[in-house]
Amino acid sequence: MTDLNEYLEETIDDIGGFGLFQWILVILIFGSKITDNWSTLMMTFGGAVPNWRCDLTTLDGLEINEYNISDLAFCELTTTNSSVKCNSRLFEPEMSTVVSEWDLVCERSWIPSTITSLQMGGVIAGGFISGQMADTIGRKLTYASALSALLVFNTAAAFSTSWQMLATLRFFIGMGCGFVSSVNFTFVLEFTTRQSRSLLRFLPCREVFGILYACLCWWLHDWRYIQIGTATLVVPFLLLIIW
Template identity: 40%
Template structure:
């Protein structure tokens, strides 16, 4: 029995258990609800690392009478000046005061002038945590399972956010941001595979199309406006994250992963639980051992490592071409998000708009994924990102009225965010489908780590673009174009069965062969005919 038949048998069991029923809806709502943790944690530095209005405050040297020190007229405030004229010579500003309308780590620890690099570096340190975690948690999820890895990520994010809220120095804050990054990387590596392995073929794009990230990101902009204190935001994020740990008693382990490591009894119990929750007859899973026994790769107890992702030439090429897209999306998404300060208008409104624009982006991703396929959807949105980011850069450097420039930059930046977000959403679905179950988390973890390389670089280019206009967006445009080209070298996966094992046929299975699937439930037949 071929690998594709094993995959089809598991797909059949899923459909007999109710397809996309009540269990899948509740599980999806729970996991996507917990995404508030990752969204707020990753976007935190867009606010917490923002620079409030500030002034250099010095004494008026023309007033020699020191009794005037208590008078307002004695003090001179120079906006955003790192130097001040003291006793007739320019010297480093002795005292900086910050606006009180927002409390960020910049104002908390005077991270301006010679220390303006700290905030962007803290963000890069956070992304380094995501990079490291992407490699480690990919292996972890394939060894100990999706479920414990997922919940461990929530524990790390909850604890780290709360402790970060009580930081007494920027060094302590940076360390906690690194641990937050570890938790975020672990979550991002496992959550999508965890939920998609419970989902029938035709509903896979739905996982990405639901604008949960966008909704939580928009909420973050609102909460940051209502609660403009970096410490309070961290504590609230940690508490909300901890609440989702209660779902441990509902969400089971992935039955696909259990089958891939030979735990067939446990897999059968999960399938039965899904069927009961969906109100369907319990499927006959007795034939599962015979189906799996026909494939030695599922019963030989082999432990897969990162080498298995690169050992086969076909998987290596897929990883490289997809990796370029992930690198570009990681850079583009966070460069635009963390560069929100460089847009004209209100900071909180711009944060909200940059988040809301993801909603139509993800809806469009679902539509085009099902109509055009994964490859052309990725290609099209990468081209949108290329055109938009280049337009932002050109608008920033050419001479024009400042009001018009602000409108053009903001408009093209929103279009660029839409293109990058939609491309990344399509690429996530694409990536999950090009790897078989036994190395899916390994491959997905590698791509997550690659994207964090781009995300680590992004804050530094946001800082550089303050002095070199347009450089951040020019680089983003070049990466978008390169990614669009690479998408054309990836095989289309639309309407194809998810592979479960690595074999000589890996990556070559065609569309689901309905003639090989025996269905005992009328609803399952209807679901299959829709594929």
């Protein structure tokens, strides 16, 4: 195996080292990490809690004078003699998240973090599977399959009709992210010279893409549009990598 590795290293050097093909590959493969990054970060915005208040019109028999209400963002009002539970909430329309979409506050506040946990479980599962798959069918096909999964599942997630449906799709999105994260760096290393690998390892891709994601959220303010934007971004990288 050592002799084979040395032969491959010498072959890369003999055909020009770090040339045009390597630059194209680095730009495409490392650039495509933005799809993994944005897919992973979606719940940082989607799970955010917009400002909200209880809809007092849904509270039957409420005598406001009985309660000292200084903040309308309450789940339940309690006095020595009675208790009134908030059954409906009004969210500020300027920010649309998963929380405001399905009223995931108060007794349902555990759901957004559970969706995120399911997503990260998918990342772990994808990481376990992708290595074996890449060695079996090749890194290019595995990587293209992972990007295709991110395209399909991010698009489907944008049209989720329930938080359960979104949670299921976020798991498969996490698997796609696990595939991309696992295969991404080794895909590039096998075509580049050993002298360049240490520098490639420290390219600040995730940091830059994280800043761009924050700008996207500031611009769109809607988790469904962010899902669609992330899915759309996959298309050019997928086509160019296949090419």
